[in-house]
Structures are given as C-alpha cells and as structure tokens.
Amino acid sequence: MRIKLHNLNKTYQSGIETTRVLRDIDLVLESGSWLTITGPSGSGKTTLMRCLSAIEKADSGNARLGQLDVMVASEEERRQFRRNHLGYIFQDFQLFQQFDVLTNVMIPLLPYQARITIERKAKELLETVGLSHRSHHMPSQLSGGEKQRVAIARALMNDPQLLLCDEPTGNLDLENRNKIMETIKQIHRQGVTVVLVTHDPELAQFGDILYEMRDGELRRKESMKTRG
Numbered sequence: 001m002r003i004k005l006h007n008l009n010k011t012y013q014s015g016i017e018t019t020r021v022l023r024d025i026d027l028v029l030e031s032g033s034w035l036t037i038t039g040p041s042g043s044g045k046t047t048l049m050r051c052l053s054a055i056e057k058a059d060s061g062n063a064r065l066g067q068l069d070v071m072v073a074s075e076e077e078r079r080q081f082r083r084n085h086l087g088y089i090f091q092d093f094q095l096f097q098q099f100d101v102l103t104n105v106m107i108p109l110l111p112y113q114a115r116i117t118i119e120r121k122a123k124e125l126l127e128t129v130g131l132s133h134r135s136h137h138m139p140s141q142l143s144g145g146e147k148q149r150v151a152i153a154r155a156l157m158n159d160p161q162l163l164l165c166d167e168p169t170g171n172l173d174l175e176n177r178n179k180i181m182e183t184i185k186q187i188h189r190q191g192v193t194v195v196l197v198t199h200d201p202e203l204a205q206f207g208d209i210l211y212e213m214r215d216g217e218l219r220r221k222e223s224m225k226t227r228g
C-alpha cells in the first residue's frame with residue numbers, strides 16, 4: 001500500500017494548554033517498503049501511527065492511505081479501511097483476557113465472516129507463528145513473546161497491506177524480540193508495507209527508510225538496506 005502524507009498537523013488541547021503534536025508532516029511511502037521511526041518519548045510517534053491507521057484525523061493537511069483519502073472519508077469508510085487493509089501490533093499486545101488464543105486471533109473478523117472459514121485461517125496463522133499447540137490456552141497462560149505472536153497472527157487475519165508496529169518488542173527479552181522481528185521480516189517479504197516505531201537502536205537497523213520524530217517533526221535520517 002502506498003502512503004502519502006502532506007503538511008499534516010495535529011494539536012491537542014488540554015485545559016488552557018495547547019500541544020502541537022504533529023508539525024507539517026510530509027511522507028511518501030511506496031508500496032512494500034518498510035519505514036522505521038525512532039524518537040524520544042512524547043515526540044508524536046504514536047499520534048502519527050494513529051493517523052496512519054485512520055483511527056485519528058489530523059487537523060489539517062492531506063493523508064492518503066492506498067485508496068483512502070483520510071481527511072474526507074467518513075467514520076464508516078475509515079473503519080472499513082482498518083477492517084480490510086490494516087494490521088496493528090501494540091507494545092502491550094492488547095489481547096482479550098476472557099477469550100482463548102484461537103478466539104483472540106479470529107476476533108476482528110468474527111462479526112463479518114463465517115466462523116468455519118476464519119477458524120481455518122486462524123489455525124493456519126497460529127501455525128505460522130508457531131503457536132498451534134497453544135490454541136486453547138488463555139492469554140494469562142502465555143509468555144510475553146507468545147502473546148505478541150498471537151497479536152501478530154490476529155493482525156494478519158485480514159491479509160493486511162499495511163502493518164503498523166508500535167514498539168512491538170518493547171516488553172520482550174532478546175530471544176523473543178528476535179523471533180518477533182523475524183516474523184515481521186517474513187510478512188514484509190510478502191509485499192506488505194511496514195511501519196515500525198521503536199526506541200531500540202538495534203531495531204532501528206531494520207527497514208528501508210529511517211525517520212526520526214522530534215517535537216512533532218518527522219525528519220529523514222538515512223537510507224538503509226533491509227537485512228536478511
């Protein structure tokens with residue numbers, strides 16, 4: 001999926017305090033590329049990700065995500081975009097504690113497709129992330145790395161063209177971090193556009209393009225070659 005942001009601005013108002021969180025963001029991301037964004041806490045990275053997921057609208061500027069013109073799209077069009085094209089992985093996994101692993105993976109599509117179809121797909125994805133044997137476990141019975149792999153399987157249920165990863169390994173040890181990054185690399189190799197936000201300088205080595213966010217400004221740092 002191709003992404004184009006132009007002159008994107010976002011301000012939050014909190015009481016009398018105004019915070020300009022995104023300042024004139026310009027970004028073109030070709031389909032199938034991998035953008036990595038680093039930057040200090042509070043610099044606006046998550047807000048940018050929320051704009052890239054069409055969860056949030058900027059105050060001004062243009063944002064085109066594939067065919068979606070975010071600034072003019074209706075709430076329902078933005079929801080459909082997320083349902084059909086987007087995968088999102090969070091630092092804290094965001095699994096539903098009351099459901100088992102298999103159900104967690106199916107959840108995004110359960111209201112829209114026959115259970116039998118999506119169950120087959122969910123099982124395949126659990127196999128891909130090496131968790132078939134955990135299908136009927138509850139999230140509380142899993143390690144952090146396993147939880148994140150469930151979250152990745154869930155993010156892939158709709159065959160996303162855009163995968164947003166916000167600190168996906170922030171809570172994981174080295175071994176699990178490497179496994180998660182290996183999985184994201186595999187997904188990227190299949191042509192999915194990846195945007196990765198990370199504090200970890202080692203993870204910033206992954207990707208084609210590296211940007212840094214500072215005080216709401218997005219600056220290109222250097223070109224990289226995808227490893228592996």
Ligand SMILES: Nc1ncnc2c1ncn2[C@@H]1O[C@H](COP(=O)(O)OP(=O)(O)OP(=O)(O)O)[C@@H](O)[C@H]1O
Nearest residue numbers: 012013014019021040041042043044045046047048
């Ligand atoms: N809903 C909101 N209302 C008011 N202010 C907000 C809101 N969301 C974020 N902010 C403020 O916007 C700024 C940027 O937040 P954001 O979460 O995008 O930063 P970040 O770079 O992702 O930080 P971190 O790395 O700590 O997650 C912060 O000052 C934050 O307090």
